[in-house]
Amino acid sequence: MILTTAPENPGDRNLDDAADSLHPLIAARLEKMEQLGAEVPLYPYGYARTHTSTQVRAAEADLVAREAVVKYSGRILAKRGTGKTLFVPICDQDGIIQAYFRKDDLGEDRFRRIQKLIDIGDWIGVEGTLFRTRTDELTIAVGDFTFLAKAIRPLPEKYHDMSLENKSRRRHLDLAMNLESRARFRTRSAIISDIRAFLDEEEFLEVETPVLQPLYGGATARPFMTHHNALDMTLYMRIADELYLKRLIVGGLERVYEIAKDFRNEGMDRTHNPEFTMLECYAAYWDYHDMMDLTERLLRRLARRFGQEGKVNFGEVELDFNQPFGRVRFMDALAEKTGRDLMDLSSDDLASLAKKHGVELKKGMGRDKILDELFSLLVEPELTQPTFVMDHPKELSPLAKDHRETAGLVERFELFVAGFELVNSFSELNDPREQRRRFEAQKALIGAGDDEAQPIDEDFLQTMESGMPPTGGLGLGIDRLVMLLVDTNNIRDVLLFPHMRPEDAPGSPG
RNA sequence: GGGCCGCUAGCUCAUCAGGUAGAGCAUCUCCCUUUUAAGGAGAGGGUGGCUGGUUCGAGUCCAGCGCGGCCUACCA
Numbered sequence: 001m002i003l004t005t006a007p008e009n010p011g012d013r014n015l016d017d018a019a020d021s022l023h024p025l026i027a028a029r030l031e032k033m034e035q036l037g038a039e040v041p042l043y044p045y046g047y048a049r050t051h052t053s054t055q056v057r058a059a060e061a062d063l064v065a066r067e068a069v070v071k072y073s074g075r076i077l078a079k080r081g082t083g084k085t086l087f088v089p090i091c092d093q094d095g096i097i098q099a100y101f102r103k104d105d106l107g108e109d110r111f112r113r114i115q116k117l118i119d120i121g122d123w124i125g126v127e128g129t130l131f132r133t134r135t136d137e138l139t140i141a142v143g144d145f146t147f148l149a150k151a152i153r154p155l156p157e158k159y160h161d162m163s164l165e166n167k168s169r170r171r172h173l174d175l176a177m178n179l180e181s182r183a184r185f186r187t188r189s190a191i192i193s194d195i196r197a198f199l200d201e202e203e204f205l206e207v208e209t210p211v212l213q214p215l216y217g218g219a220t221a222r223p224f225m226t227h228h229n230a231l232d233m234t235l236y237m238r239i240a241d242e243l244y245l246k247r248l249i250v251g252g253l254e255r256v257y258e259i260a261k262d263f264r265n266e267g268m269d270r271t272h273n274p275e276f277t278m279l280e281c282y283a284a285y286w287d288y289h290d291m292m293d294l295t296e297r298l299l300r301r302l303a304r305r306f307g308q309e310g311k312v313n314f315g316e317v318e319l320d321f322n323q324p325f326g327r328v329r330f331m332d333a334l335a336e337k338t339g340r341d342l343m344d345l346s347s348d349d350l351a352s353l354a355k356k357h358g359v360e361l362k363k364g365m366g367r368d369k370i371l372d373e374l375f376s377l378l379v380e381p382e383l384t385q386p387t388f389v390m391d392h393p394k395e396l397s398p399l400a401k402d403h404r405e406t407a408g409l410v411e412r413f414e415l416f417v418a419g420f421e422l423v424n425s426f427s428e429l430n431d432p433r434e435q436r437r438r439f440e441a442q443k444a445l446i447g448a449g450d451d452e453a454q455p456i457d458e459d460f461l462q463t464m465e466s467g468m469p470p471t472g473g474l475g476l477g478i479d480r481l482v483m484l485l486v487d488t489n490n491i492r493d494v495l496l497f498p499h500m501r502p503e504d505a506p507g508s509p510g
Numbered sequence: 511g512g513g514c515c516g517c518u519a520g521c522u523c524a525u526c527a528g529g530u531a532g533a534g535c536a537u538c539u540c541c542c543u544u545u546u547a548a549g550g551a552g553a554g555g556g557u558g559g560c561u562g563g564u565u566c567g568a569g570u571c572c573a574g575c576g577c578g579g580c581c582u583a584c585c586a
Contacts, residue, residue: 134545154520270580424586
């Protein structure tokens, strides 16, 4: 819901015009703003604060002893008046410090200004000395104050939580009202910084590759399409960084990584957003065993920094990253669940077995796809503690290298935690002839109606023909990692601006 | 995509059985010089998501649509 009776976007409307159509709450604030403007600048250019809330609290003893005047600033969260005094909690980035305004100290005019013209939601700077109230609340006794900015719209109610929808749609209000929401997003930022620090220590080079690509690849997903006007050509938003990062390996950059948005034109739910953040990293001379080692060290470090000594509470379970991660071969796990070695099964027998276990068989489903479905159904839900699933069927992994011992498999692993896939990695395929065959097989899948299969990328094949060293590669979903570490099961809690459907019905006038 | 639930004041929510709407916070007026979900007295504020239907009468019953939440299936 919105305050004004007409357009949702405040930018669509000149708030000074058509006052009769304004919401009364906004009209009242505009009126006060006018009065206030006659007394003080409405939009000053800065404020020279001396202390943040954290610094005030840290230095309290010294500041009180010296009777020092501090200058502190933030947003007004509430006003509690007793006629000739006023208590005002003021929130800055880190926390809240209460200010105490007293008529006798400020004089008639200035006290009326804070009492009548300045609203909850406004920004203000206060200067004064510190004291503790009767109820032991650290407080600034205000000697003077400076108006910093006006809020024309009211803040949400302070006592009840906003709905998840409102938090997601109006993140500025969520952040304004909920310090724990700010903390969650700071944790996200700290996690990403720490991943960068780790990879930098491991001598990986951070790079940037194109978001707009003439051809998409590196994952199985439907892309977003867009159009370049000057070139009059279709471009795709990337679904993965993989093919470009491998070009850099071919070029001789031995360890590269990118943390960036990928875009997949698929369903949305509490674990999927159309754009999401992915870490991909590639190391020359490494295989997937080396990547498992890297993964384990990275996640253990993060769990020690952001969890409790390497353990992470997630919902009802405690995830332990201190122990060596579990390892299970893809086919072994399936064999254990079904009591049969599925490698030797005929396609018909496999299909009927899958059906028995509740797999929905669709047209164009190859046997490896069926195996994948079976695995999702039977094995994944039970993979709570960090577990590497290794050595997948070939068809599902068109960019992974053949297994060095077992025909029909590739050297790949996925790391599962709390039942969902966090990391996907392989010994990268670097034989251009084999890569071409894999692309041909994908093309056949597209022909058979699989709209997630990858198109043939001639430019990439040509790159690989220049010679690619043995390489290990890895992709890690950052959003899901953050969800694990901050203990939430909804991706909207870890995305500042998750994609939301428009509130207005489509086609309504702008 | 499927199932279930929801949409009422700026925010969070009530409204039993169909008789055209209430509370707390916020806003406005008044009282109160250490409050903290401040308190007290009063006032204003509503296209009950949208569109249709049933009915003398619909926030309430029915249908369609929109948006959201949870569960479920799939791509990270």
